[in-house]
Amino acid sequence: MVNPVMTASGTFGYGVEFQDFVDLSQVGGIIVKGTTLNPRQGNPYPRMAETAQGMLNCVGLQNKGVDHFCEHIYPTIKDLPTQVLVNVSGSSPDDYAECARRIAGLENIPAIELNISCPNVRQGGMAFGVTPEGAASVVKAVREVYPKTLIVKLSPNVTSIVDIAKAVEAEGADAVSLINTLMGMAIDAEKRKKLLSIGTGGLSGPCVKPVALRMVYQVAQAVQIPVIGLGGISCATDAIEFLLAGASAIEIGTANFLDPAISQKVAVGINEYLERHGIADVKDIIGALED
Amino acid sequence: MKKYILDLQVVEVSRPHERYVLLKLTDPNGPLPEMMPGQFAQLRVDGSATTFLRRPISIHYMDSTLNQIWFLVQIVGDGTRQLATLQPGDTLNVVLPLGNGFTMPHSVDDRILLVGGGVGCAPLLYMGKAMAEMGCRPTFLIGARTQKDLLQLDLFAQYGDVYVTTEDGSYGEKGFVTQHSLLTGSTKFTRISTCGPKPMMMAVARYAASTATPCEVSLENKMACGVGACLCCVEDTQHGHQCVCTDGPVFPIEELKW
Ligand SMILES: Cc1cc2nc3c(=O)[nH]c(=O)nc-3n(C[C@H](O)[C@H](O)[C@H](O)COP(=O)(O)OP(=O)(O)OC[C@H]3O[C@@H](n4cnc5c(N)ncnc54)[C@H](O)[C@@H]3O)c2cc1C
Ligand SMILES: Cc1cc2nc3c(=O)[nH]c(=O)nc-3n(C[C@H](O)[C@H](O)[C@H](O)COP(=O)(O)O)c2cc1C
Numbered sequence: 219m220v221n222p223v224m225t226a227s228g229t230f231g232y233g234v235e236f237q238d239f240v241d242l243s244q245v246g247g248i249i250v251k252g253t254t255l256n257p258r259q260g261n262p263y264p265r266m267a268e269t270a271q272g273m274l275n276c277v278g279l280q281n282k283g284v285d286h287f288c289e290h291i292y293p294t295i296k297d298l299p300t301q302v303l304v305n306v307s308g309s310s311p312d313d314y315a316e317c318a319r320r321i322a323g324l325e326n327i328p329a330i331e332l333n334i335s336c337p338n339v340r341q342g343g344m345a346f347g348v349t350p351e352g353a354a355s356v357v358k359a360v361r362e363v364y365p366k367t368l369i370v371k372l373s374p375n376v377t378s379i380v381d382i383a384k385a386v387e388a389e390g391a392d393a394v395s396l397i398n399t400l401m402g403m404a405i406d407a408e409k410r411k412k413l414l415s416i417g418t419g420g421l422s423g424p425c426v427k428p429v430a431l432r433m434v435y436q437v438a439q440a441v442q443i444p445v446i447g448l449g450g451i452s453c454a455t456d457a458i459e460f461l462l463a464g465a466s467a468i469e470i471g472t473a474n475f476l477d478p479a480i481s482q483k484v485a486v487g488i489n490e491y492l493e494r495h496g497i498a499d500v501k502d503i504i505g506a507l508e509d
Numbered sequence: 510m511k512k513y514i515l516d517l518q519v520v521e522v523s524r525p526h527e528r529y530v531l532l533k534l535t536d537p538n539g540p541l542p543e544m545m546p547g548q549f550a551q552l553r554v555d556g557s558a559t560t561f562l563r564r565p566i567s568i569h570y571m572d573s574t575l576n577q578i579w580f581l582v583q584i585v586g587d588g589t590r591q592l593a594t595l596q597p598g599d600t601l602n603v604v605l606p607l608g609n610g611f612t613m614p615h616s617v618d619d620r621i622l623l624v625g626g627g628v629g630c631a632p633l634l635y636m637g638k639a640m641a642e643m644g645c646r647p648t649f650l651i652g653a654r655t656q657k658d659l660l661q662l663d664l665f666a667q668y669g670d671v672y673v674t675t676e677d678g679s680y681g682e683k684g685f686v687t688q689h690s691l692l693t694g695s696t697k698f699t700r701i702s703t704c705g706p707k708p709m710m711m712a713v714a715r716y717a718a719s720t721a722t723p724c725e726v727s728l729e730n731k732m733a734c735g736v737g738a739c740l741c742c743v744e745d746t747q748h749g750h751q752c753v754c755t756d757g758p759v760f761p762i763e764e765l766k767w
């Protein structure tokens with residue numbers, strides 16, 4: 219990776235949508251849309267509600283399935299000038315494993331990110347991501363068939379994210395990323411109606427940053443594997459805060475909607491910070507909080 | 510079409526009506542990019558604590574000689590209220606051009622009916638201009654609640670014939686656009702393009718279907734990214750969920766499940 223900046227799944231499409239705005243060779247990597255074994259229609263409209271300094275979404279993993287991805291999308295993105303990672307979701311450990319196995323055969327996809335946390339699927343992601351046993355069962359199944367780099371993306375909607383992180387580390391995850399969206403809800407008081415089609419959705423954007431930062435800090439203290447931090451990052455300073463909290467890399471999500479060029483700007487801003495502080499290598503600020 | 514993030518400069522702000530603001534902007538750094546009628550821009554709203562996302566607004570008018578782009582905005586909430594406070598000289602950050610745009614006539618003999626309701630008229634002005642440049646003369650059918658809500662009629666009249674309905678009968682014929690006598694007359698249109706409130710567009714779509722006239726509508730689903738990345742703006746179509754921001758905002762009615 220040319221730098222520790224990646225774009226978060228579900229917020230950057232397949233990367234090509236942003237090529238007019240971002241020189242992809244200047245971002246470390248992109249994590250493409252959540253992919254499942256079978257095609258998924260996703261939830262009905264409306265899928266989005268704006269909130270104070272953030273938004274709720276209940277897209278519900280709309281995608282055309284892993285075979286469509288391999289046959290039709292992969293050829294169009296495999297030569298993008300950055301690392302392309304795939305975010306994988308499922309409704310059973312076997313689903314995850316089969317999806318991962320099919321992606322393992324794609325030469326230019328160096329890693330996958332397992333979404334064991336997407337809160338939108340009524341009887342899917344949530345169940346695995348909220349208990350250490352559930353999370354471990356998915357990672358175990360995928361680890362058996364997926365030899366490349368395996369990142370596990372954690373849900374913040376849990377009592378102890380540290381316990382889940384430890385459980386997936388024990389099953390052989392190569393890294394963890396956090397956080398996925400926080401479960402929320404929005405109501406239109408005038409109309410007395412729910413604003414999202416399925417009632418609830420995942421909260422993202424600057425409003426979740428303090429929660430994300432705290433979780434990244436705690437997890438980084440507790441595991442040996444690299445931690446990828448995300449949740450509300452909108453500028454280089456936000457990104458630096460996550461690195462200082464112990465993240466080895468960061469992802470940018472919702473901020474891409476406000477400024478489609480933000481990922482590249484954050485990468486530049488991190489370098490400016492390093493220069494300003496006379497730090498030679500970004501690795502030197504990872505977890506480098508002073509007392 | 511290549512998309513741009515631009516810092517536009519406000520040249521002129523007017524309030525044709527207390528609920529609408531007309532913004533005229535220029536790009537101080539060079540010529541504005543090419544845009545098609547029916548496309549839209551995502552406007553960043555600065556200075557409103559409650560407005561987080563950009564606001565999608567249609568390209569109302571665009572003049573490459575003046576290097577100006579216009580937006581006609583109806584004030585409905587905090588975001589649009591904040592846009593209405595812009596002053597000449599202010600900067601407005603936009604992402605554009607987005608979406609597909611209206612179908613252009615195939616020949617100068619095509620008889621195109623452009624039906625607009627309320628602020629849905631906005632993109633039809635630029636459509637009229639583009640058609641006039643091709644040598645076509647569209648017919649505009651414009652609906653509003655009252656005479657006060659009719660905007661830019663003189664400008665529409667430069668490009669085509671203008672027919673009007675108001676709900677209270679204060680101007681033009683009384684009623685809804687689909688009740689206008691133009692539609693029961695002898696003129697057979699090659700295509701109808703419409704933009705406005707959903708009930709109006711649905712009525713227009715029913716009329717078009719009943720007369721076997723090709724018809725396309727411009728949808729206004731809520732958006733986050735505007736570039737096809739987030740899948741928030743989807744419309745359930747005959748081909749499954751499609752993004753209004755990239756597959757639309759203009760859809761032929763036969764693709765919709767209306
Ligand atoms: C492709 C596209 C083109 C558009 N072009 C124009 C245009 O040229 N001029 C113009 O004035 N408006 C246009 N709109 C609608 C405009 O984007 C919304 O009115 C605006 O985002 C409202 O922002 P707000 O913060 O003022 O209101 P909010 O506080 O977000 O909402 C206030 C009220 O308006 C309703 N509302 C919000 N967004 C929409 C929407 N997209 N459609 C219908 N109701 C909505 C809300 O439900 C709420 O009741 C367009 C929308 C789309 C998707
Ligand atoms: C519209 C939208 C779609 C998302 N889709 C996915 C997804 O498919 N898989 C996933 O793991 N996370 C998904 N996420 C979560 C983001 O990747 C990210 O974890 C979250 O938004 C927090 O980061 P942010 O505040 O920077 O956006 C989605 C988020 C949004 C806003």
Ligand code: FES
Nearest residue numbers: 735737740742754
């Ligand atoms: S608004 Fe994001 S896909 Fe249309």
